[in-house]
Amino acid sequence: MSLILLHLIASFAYVALAAFVWKDLRHGVQASAKAPLRATHLLVAVPLFIHFGLLSATMFRAGGLYLGAGNTVSLVIAMAVFIYWIAGFFYRLEALNALVLPGAAVLSLLPLLVPATHPLANTQLPVFKAHLLIAILAYSLFTIASLHVLVMAFAERHLHSHDVPPLLQTLPPLLTMESVLFKILGSGFVFLTLTLATGVLFSEELFGKPLTFTHKTVFGFMSWFIFGGLLLGRTLYGWRGRVALRWTLAGFMALVLAYVGSRFVAEVILQR
Numbered sequence: 001m002s003l004i005l006l007h008l009i010a011s012f013a014y015v016a017l018a019a020f021v022w023k024d025l026r027h028g029v030q031a032s033a034k035a036p037l038r039a040t041h042l043l044v045a046v047p048l049f050i051h052f053g054l055l056s057a058t059m060f061r062a063g064g065l066y067l068g069a070g071n072t073v074s075l076v077i078a079m080a081v082f083i084y085w086i087a088g089f090f091y092r093l094e095a096l097n098a099l100v101l102p103g104a105a106v107l108s109l110l111p112l113l114v115p116a117t118h119p120l121a122n123t124q125l126p127v128f129k130a131h132l133l134i135a136i137l138a139y140s141l142f143t144i145a146s147l148h149v150l151v152m153a154f155a156e157r158h159l160h161s162h163d164v165p166p167l168l169q170t171l172p173p174l175l176t177m178e179s180v181l182f183k184i185l186g187s188g189f190v191f192l193t194l195t196l197a198t199g200v201l202f203s204e205e206l207f208g209k210p211l212t213f214t215h216k217t218v219f220g221f222m223s224w225f226i227f228g229g230l231l232l233g234r235t236l237y238g239w240r241g242r243v244a245l246r247w248t249l250a251g252f253m254a255l256v257l258a259y260v261g262s263r264f265v266a267e268v269i270l271q272r
Contacts (some may be wrong), residue, residue: 006054007112013047014105021098041097044085051078051108058111065123067132068116072139072259077107079140080147091180095171096151131198134191139255141188142227146252148181149245156241178244182234185248189227192255196224219258226251 020040055078059071081104087093122128155171171177199220203211211217230247233239239247 003054003057004112006050007109010047010050010054011105011108013050014101014108017044017047018098018101018105021094021101025095025098041085041088041094044081044088044097044101047104047108048078048081048085051081051104054108054111058116062119064119066116066119068111068114068118070110070112070114071116072136074107074110075136076139076143077104079136080104080143083140083144087180091172091176093171096147099147099151127198127202131195131202134198135195135259138188138191138195139259141184141191142223142248142252142255145181145184145188145248148177148184149248152177152181153242153245178240181244181248182231185227185231189224189231192224192227196220216258219254223251223254223258226254 017040024040051074055071055075059066059075081100084093084096084100088097120128151171152174155177156174159174172180199217200211226247230239230244230251233243233247
C-alpha cells in the first residue's frame with residue numbers, strides 16, 4: 001500500500017472520529033467523571049498508530065534522518081494527539097479532542113506536501129538523539145498548552161455570559177483545567193530548558209560549529225524567558241486568566257519562529 005494512500009487513510013480516520021465527537025457534543029451527550037470512556041476515544045489509537053508509522057517511514061530512510069518542516073510539524077501534532085489521548089484516560093477532554101483531531105487530519109498530510117529532501121548530520125550521536133527527543137516533547141507540550149489556554153478563554157467568556165454551548169459542557173471545571181495547564185507548561189519548560197542546554201553545551205557536536213546567536217537561538221531563549229516569567233509570575237503573584245493566555249501564546253509564537261519558521265523559509269521559500 002502506497003504512503004500516499006496511508007496518509008489519506010490516517011487523515012480520513014482523524015476526520016471521521018472528530019465528526020463523531022462533534023455529533024455527540026452537538027446533541028448534548030454529557031461525559032461525567034465516572035462515565036466510561038466512549039469508543040471514539042479508544043479508536044483514536046488507530047489513526048495515531050498509522051500516523052506514527054508513516055512518520056517513521058518518511059523520517060528514517062536511506063540510512064539517514066530526514067526531519068524537515070513537514071515532518072517536524074506532523075510529528076509535533078502526533079505527539080500532541082498522543083499526550084491528549086493519554087490524558088483522556090484521566091480527564092474528560094472530549095471537547096478538546098474535537099479541536100485537536102481536525103488539526104491532526106490536516107497536519108498529518110504535511111510530509112506529503114512539504115517533503116524533507118536532505119538528511120540531518122550527526123544523527124548517529126546519542127546526544128543528538130536526546131536533543132531531538134526532548135525538543136519534540138517541548139514543542140508538543142507547548143502546542144497543547146496554547147490550544148488549552150485558548151479553550152479556557154473561550155469557556156470563561158461563555159460562562160460569564162451564561163451561555164455555555166454543548167462543546168464546552170463536557171470540559172472539566174476551569175480550576176481543574178487551569179491546574180492542568182500549568183502542569184503542561186511546567187513540563188514543557190523543563191524540556192525546553194534541557195533542549196537549550198544541550199544545544200549550548202554540545203553545539204559543535206550537534207551542528208558541526210560553535211554556538212552562534214542566530215535568530216533561531218534568540219527566539220529560542222526568548223520563549224524560555226517568556227515561559228519562565230509566566231511560571232514565576234504564577235508562583236509569586238498567582239497569575240491566571242488573560243495574563244496566562246497572553247504569555248502562553250507569546251512564548252509559543254517565539255518558539256514557532258525559532259524553529260519551524262526558519263525551517264519553512266529555508267525549505268519552502270528558499271528551496272534549500
